[in-house]
Amino acid sequence: MMNGLNWKRYLLWFANEHTHFRINEIESLRSLFGIQMKWVEKNHHEPFCIVDIPTEEDVLKIASRSVSLRSCIELWACGAKLGDLHNNLKLLPVEQLASYFKPELSFKIKVETFCKSQTQEEKVAKIESFSYLPLCGPVKLKNPDIKLELIEYYGLDSNNIPDEPYQVFFGRWVADGQRDLISKLSLKTRKFIGNTSMDPQLSLLMANQAKVKEGDLILDPFVGTGSLLVAAAQFGGYVLGTDIDYLMLHGKTRPTRIQQKKQREKDESVRTNMKQYGIENRYLDVLVADSSLPLWHSAMRLDAIITDPPYGIREATERIGSTKDYQIEEKHLANHIPSKIEYGLQQIFFDLLKLAVEHLKPQGRLVCWIPVVRNDYCESKLPSHPCLQLVANSEQQLTIFTSRRLLTYEKICEHETHLPPNVDLSTAEFRAKFFRYGEEVRKHRKQQKELAMNLSKATVTEKDKMYEDKSGRYRSS
Numbered sequence: 162m163m164n165g166l167n168w169k170r171y172l173l174w175f176a177n178e179h180t181h182f183r184i185n186e187i188e189s190l191r192s193l194f195g196i197q198m199k200w201v202e203k204n205h206h207e208p209f210c211i212v213d214i215p216t217e218e219d220v221l222k223i224a225s226r227s228v229s230l231r232s233c234i235e236l237w238a239c240g241a242k243l244g245d246l247h248n249n250l251k252l253l254p255v256e257q258l259a260s261y262f263k264p265e266l267s268f269k270i271k272v273e274t275f276c277k278s279q280t281q282e283e284k285v286a287k288i289e290s291f292s293y294l295p296l297c298g299p300v301k302l303k304n305p306d307i308k309l310e311l312i313e314y315y316g317l318d319s320n321n322i323p324d325e326p327y328q329v330f331f332g333r334w335v336a337d338g339q340r341d342l343i344s345k346l347s348l349k350t351r352k353f354i355g356n357t358s359m360d361p362q363l364s365l366l367m368a369n370q371a372k373v374k375e376g377d378l379i380l381d382p383f384v385g386t387g388s389l390l391v392a393a394a395q396f397g398g399y400v401l402g403t404d405i406d407y408l409m410l411h412g413k414t415r416p417t418r419i420q421q422k423k424q425r426e427k428d429e430s431v432r433t434n435m436k437q438y439g440i441e442n443r444y445l446d447v448l449v450a451d452s453s454l455p456l457w458h459s460a461m462r463l464d465a466i467i468t469d470p471p472y473g474i475r476e477a478t479e480r481i482g483s484t485k486d487y488q489i490e491e492k493h494l495a496n497h498i499p500s501k502i503e504y505g506l507q508q509i510f511f512d513l514l515k516l517a518v519e520h521l522k523p524q525g526r527l528v529c530w531i532p533v534v535r536n537d538y539c540e541s542k543l544p545s546h547p548c549l550q551l552v553a554n555s556e557q558q559l560t561i562f563t564s565r566r567l568l569t570y571e572k573i574c575e576h577e578t579h580l581p582p583n584v585d586l587s588t589a590e591f592r593a594k595f596f597r598y599g600e601e602v603r604k605h606r607k608q609q610k611e612l613a614m615n616l617s618k619a620t621v622t623e624k625d626k627m628y629e630d631k632s633g634r635y636r637s638s
């Protein structure tokens with residue numbers, strides 16, 4: 162008992178994907194639900210963490226939202242070897258587990274291995290090694306009352322699997338995370354997608370970083386096909402978006418799927434996607450608008466802004482403007498299609514942070530991706546503003562020299578909203594560097610290939626100069 166609460170120890174067992182995002186996701190959910198939590202073992206690389214949490218209700222809340230989490234287990238014992246685990250389990254006070262050892266409660270023990278497969282006989286032998294537990298209810302393999310799990314961790318290197326696991330854990334399964342949502346929202350089966358549609362796992366992670374909750378108002382100012390809105394609406398947010406691309410928002414761009422013919426189907430739109438997932442009631446709308454131009458009423462307040470701005474690599478970064486100085490006559494205004502000019506990353510982040518500062522509610526969050534050249538990256542050079550605190554920053558590597566970082570800012574004050582955001586010049590240089598480094602890598606690879614080919618040619622020529630003797634051996638002539 163700590164602080165009058167019955168704290169228990171839990172194993173958070175993660176999927177081995179997007180490793181940089183897990184702890185930030187759990188921290189955001191902890192903050193969203195106001196959960197007290199102590200990190201006992203905080204692993205950034207291994208697929209598990211150990212935490213102390215006061216109530217099981219809190220654990221269920223985290224599991225009801227986390228997409229990084231595979232499952233959560235009330236940890237009864239762990240050890241470096243199975244023998245240590247058994248010794249530790251036997252030391253546990255019986256009264257602590259008595260409520261699970263009742264004749265009317267069915268149970269099952271499951272063995273899970275990470276990075277190693279095991280035969281059924283091996284698993285059964287391990288299950289039988291727990292026979293000293295006073296489990297007196299019937300065994301039930303489907304939907305038992307109590308699910309116990311033995312998890313064996315054999316490391317991350319599938320080319321170098323040890324005979325014995327590095328760590329073993331045993332406890333009572335409490336809940337699974339929301340991994341099923343990833344397949345439910347899969348882009349493969351989604352009606353309307355584009356070249357830069359965000360994959361569902363990352364979209365859901367972003368919605369969790371933004372702490373989206375029932376009834377929140379969420380904006381994506383670079384909405385594209387609305388993948389981020391789908392995730393935010395899935396967690397109860399009312400969503401709206403803007404994009405400069407009229408054809409995209411009207412489902413008239415070239416189809417992305419190869420099997421599609423020249424045209425998209427008539428009903429492809431962000432709204433159709435919302436309908437597909439039964440969350441249309443959360444969809445406010447999308448507008449064709451340029452994010453560089455202030456659009457919103459000064460009193461408009463948002464709970465979160467979630468966005469993936471254009472990097473200028475796979476899509477154009479444009480804003481309305483002209484390099485020429487001219488005035489459109491009044492009579493032409495109605496049918497005038499404005500010209501566009503380059504919208505650099507430095508300006509994009511300046512406008513995005515300004516939007517966040519002016520329109521987020523206190524404690525509201527801006528969650529956005531920023532592309533970086535890995536060698537140049539330095540956290541102090543990230544876009545900043547005195548009203549915004551960077552609360553999380555996770556990396557997703559894209560190539561050997563580039564990555565994008567998911568930044569989570571929280572609005573911490575209202576007094577200095579008039580100050581301009583600070584966006585380092587290096588942000589503007591990403592696109593040029595991306596293509597320059599890309600070119601260098603391509604040249605290097607070409608040189609390596611040519612070298613390898615020349616070498617193999619040289620070997621063949623050497624062989625040509627040789628003759629085969631009677632025994633079939635090659636000899637120099």
Ligand SMILES: C[S@@+](CC[C@H](N)C(=O)[O-])C[C@H]1O[C@@H](n2cnc3c(N)ncnc32)[C@H](O)[C@@H]1O
Binds near residue numbers: 357359383384469481
């Ligand atoms: C990386 S994509 C966003 C993709 C989106 N998250 C999705 O899942 O489809 C960036 C989007 O920004 C839009 N964009 C580019 N310049 C813009 C501007 N000045 N104002 C608003 N949107 C703009 C592009 O049309 C593109 O759809």
